[in-house]
Amino acid sequence: MPDPAPAAAHAEPQPKPLRGAAPGSPLRGRVRMPGDKSISHRALMFGALAVGTTRIGGLLEGEDVLRTAAAMRALGASVERAGPGAWEVAGRGIGGLAEPADVLDMGNSGTAARLLAGLLAGHPLFAVMTGDASLRKRPMRRVTEPLAATGARFWSREGGRLPLAVQGAAEPLPLDYTLPVASAQVKSACLLAGLCARGTTRVTEPEPTRDHTENMLRHFGAVVRVEDTPAGRVAEVEGQPELAAAPVSVPGDPSSAAFLVVAALLVPGSRLTVEGVGLNPLRTGLFATLREMGADLAVENERTEGGEPVGDLVASHSALRGVEVPPDRAPSMIDEYPILAVAAAAAEGETRMLGLRELRVKESDRLAATAALLAANGVHAAAGEDELAVRGTGGAVPGGGAVVTHMDHRIAMSALVMGLAARAPVSVDDASFIETSFPGFAALVNGTAGGGAIGPA
Ligand SMILES: O=C(O)C1=C[C@@H](OP(=O)(O)O)[C@@H](O)[C@H](O)C1
Numbered sequence: 001m002p003d004p005a006p007a008a009a010h011a012e013p014q015p016k017p018l019r020g021a022a023p024g025s026p027l028r029g030r031v032r033m034p035g036d037k038s039i040s041h042r043a044l045m046f047g048a049l050a051v052g053t054t055r056i057g058g059l060l061e062g063e064d065v066l067r068t069a070a071a072m073r074a075l076g077a078s079v080e081r082a083g084p085g086a087w088e089v090a091g092r093g094i095g096g097l098a099e100p101a102d103v104l105d106m107g108n109s110g111t112a113a114r115l116l117a118g119l120l121a122g123h124p125l126f127a128v129m130t131g132d133a134s135l136r137k138r139p140m141r142r143v144t145e146p147l148a149a150t151g152a153r154f155w156s157r158e159g160g161r162l163p164l165a166v167q168g169a170a171e172p173l174p175l176d177y178t179l180p181v182a183s184a185q186v187k188s189a190c191l192l193a194g195l196c197a198r199g200t201t202r203v204t205e206p207e208p209t210r211d212h213t214e215n216m217l218r219h220f221g222a223v224v225r226v227e228d229t230p231a232g233r234v235a236e237v238e239g240q241p242e243l244a245a246a247p248v249s250v251p252g253d254p255s256s257a258a259f260l261v262v263a264a265l266l267v268p269g270s271r272l273t274v275e276g277v278g279l280n281p282l283r284t285g286l287f288a289t290l291r292e293m294g295a296d297l298a299v300e301n302e303r304t305e306g307g308e309p310v311g312d313l314v315a316s317h318s319a320l321r322g323v324e325v326p327p328d329r330a331p332s333m334i335d336e337y338p339i340l341a342v343a344a345a346a347a348e349g350e351t352r353m354l355g356l357r358e359l360r361v362k363e364s365d366r367l368a369a370t371a372a373l374l375a376a377n378g379v380h381a382a383a384g385e386d387e388l389a390v391r392g393t394g395g396a397v398p399g400g401g402a403v404v405t406h407m408d409h410r411i412a413m414s415a416l417v418m419g420l421a422a423r424a425p426v427s428v429d430d431a432s433f434i435e436t437s438f439p440g441f442a443a444l445v446n447g448t449a450g451g452g453a454i455g456p457a
């Protein structure tokens with residue numbers, strides 16, 4: 001079955017303006033989310049490193065993950081699509097990746113680029129990575145600095161930006177690294193390089209971040225130890241294991257579910273069930289925060305699938321109130337602040353979100369872009385260096401704004417959701433980047449809202 005093709009490398013993006021119509025109809029019924037993006041990237045990468053054929057179900061077929069699929073092929077793995085969400089990866093074994101013949105284009109995906117840097121560092125090959133205009137602005141030194149201690153060498157543009165050339169280490173050394181910022185991507189890059197090294201690689205994180213790498217490495221047979229110490233959470237992997245191909249069932253993405261959940265909370269008359277959502281506690285900070293704000297948000301049918309907790313979320317229209325979101329919660333909801341800000345805009349009173357410095361280096365400067373999204377729609381928002389304060393309107397927000405999305409899928413979806421619950425429609429300059437993480441987003445929202453909720457601007 002042919003792959004859904006990612007946009008051609010270096011093609012000029014075609015902006016796709018859209019509009020979230022107001023007032024929206026209630027969101028009702030049952031929906032399923034696309035597969036988890038973090039887990040999908042890892043399933044393809046670990047499949048490429050394993051011996052045997054890894055069968056993946058529920059893979060996210062968004063542009064970011066298709067970039068990872070293409071990169072794994074370019075590195076010599078066989079990656080085939082067997083049906084919708086069903087993929088098979090025949091791996092090359094640890095240390096077995098081949099030198100790619102051409103530049104690897106990671107599109108809009110920070111996760112793909114940073115995890116791949118770890119994989120490449122441990123293989124004795126030369127490779128060059130690039131990405132789109134958003135990814136080429138994002139910091140890569142956070143991975144190249146620790147990875148250089150393996151013996152790998154890196155050359156990049158000024159400030160450590162892509163394009164990035166890598167000469168991997170012939171005999172990579174194990175790492176012992178303490179993360180200066182909470183980042184699952186940096187942790188994972190170090191652990192991936194450590195797979196190729198002899199001995200134990202150790203990563204200490206000041207605050208726990210998503211642990212999909214650790215969970216999936218165990219699932220493929222690696223020895224991984226995780227321990228909480230006074231210095232933080234320590235993850236260790238034993239190098240040069242034989243990873244054995246293992247089936248992976250990818251849960252629905254909680255970061256995608258976030259948009260549907262907030263839409264249902266804000267649009268009067270809504271009651272929506274979002275089925276099969278991954279509920280790893282290192283991903284669910286938004287849902288805890290929404291409950292503190294008074295959200296009627298239940299979990300049904302809790303179960304474990306593919307080593308990850310999964311459940312059905314039931315969200316009903318609710319009156320929300322402002323809260324303070326502590327900085328130590330940020331790693332468990334790092335991608336959810338733009339949509340939380342939309343919920344906060346409709347809440348009674350002020351919401352303060354702390355510890356947001358990392359938002360400045362996502363697909364856009366999300367702190368600035370989120371504040372601008374709210375301001376364009378008549379909501380008062382104050383962005384500090386590391387925090388955002390939103391003055392809630394206590395009901396439907398004015399809306400009517402034209403939101404600049406800066407190549408950022410989460411800004412685009414947040415703005416369109418705001419439009420569903422605003423007094424006047426909200427438009428975005430470009431919804432095309434939604435394809436990176438949530439293909440079919442507008443059609444799915446329209447399906448639950450009786451059609452026409454999101455349409456051409
Ligand atoms: O490891 C991952 O899959 C991710 C980690 C987070 O990035 P950081 O590691 O930069 O915090 C998150 O923002 C990103 O969407 C996915």
Ligand SMILES: C=C(OP(=O)(O)O)C(=O)O
Binds near residue numbers: 109112
């Ligand atoms: C930050 C994100 O992804 P990435 O870092 O992989 O581009 C995201 O999806 O919100």
